[in-house]
Amino acid sequence: MAKKGPPSNVLLLDTSAFIMGYMATDVDAEHFSVPSVRDELTEGGLHRIRFDNAARSGHLKVLSPASRFLEDVREVAKEMGEEGALSAADMQLLALGLYLQSDGKTPTVVSDDYSVQNLANGMGLGFKSLATPGIQQMFEWVVYCPGCRRRFEERQRGDTCPICGTELKRKPGRKKKIG
Known part of the structure; x- marks a missing residue:
């Protein structure tokens, strides 16, 4: 029997993904997020519980990106005029995307935030939205x-x-x- 390799679908979950009810239980995808996304979710609220359960069950990997990737995101955000439109969680999630990309993965950012989508696209990351049509x-x-x-x-x-x-x-x- 052939051993199944790691999923090729890598999804980075923004705060809006949890607010829109996204469940990180898709077995065909690796799900990632950052600690500051959890911080943006209301303590004791359903969205925070959803985040915590996914992390506890191993369906969601919560990582902090290296500062060099954060600096890359800041640079691109400044060039594109998105600097003031992004939260710390947005910046960290995009930096995590750059890290995963440098590790040979093809990450897709799941977010309904147009600024996050715009920047993800500008950095060569995929993006997908749940409740909005997404940027054109x-x-x-x-x-x-x-x-x-x-x-x-x-x-x-x-x-x-x-x-x-x-x-x-x-x-x-x-x-x-x-x-």
């Missing part, structure tokens, strides 16, 4: 001031315009069709 185009965001109409290469400290003090906004810049 990849964006590079532009930070601008609606007051004086000045554009900025990156987020400004405090998210206010250094020229006129108006709160900065962001809008899609360059778009690229996915697939």
Whole structure:
């Protein structure tokens, strides 16, 4: 009898996956997440219980990515204008994706967060959404001031315009069709 190898389907579960009721019991997939995703789930709530049960039963591997992968994610997020739109859990999950990719796996991020999907796509990671249609185009965001109409290469400290003090906004810049 041939020995069955490890599953080729590697899924990275974001907070939204647990909120949408995703159950990490698919035997044809390896499921991964990060400790900060658990922290985003309400203590004692069904979503946290679902996360804890999956981890306890071995259906979900909870890992912390190395800092060098986090730095790579920060760099790409800055280039794409997504830096201020991501939580610590989002950054860590994407960094874990880069780590698994460097280990020869082909990870897919399960998230309904468009910024996470956009960044995953920009870093060569797969993505899949549960409740939303998912992104159809990849964006590079532009930070601008609606007051004086000045554009900025990156987020400004405090998210206010250094020229006129108006709160900065962001809008899609360059778009690229996915697939």
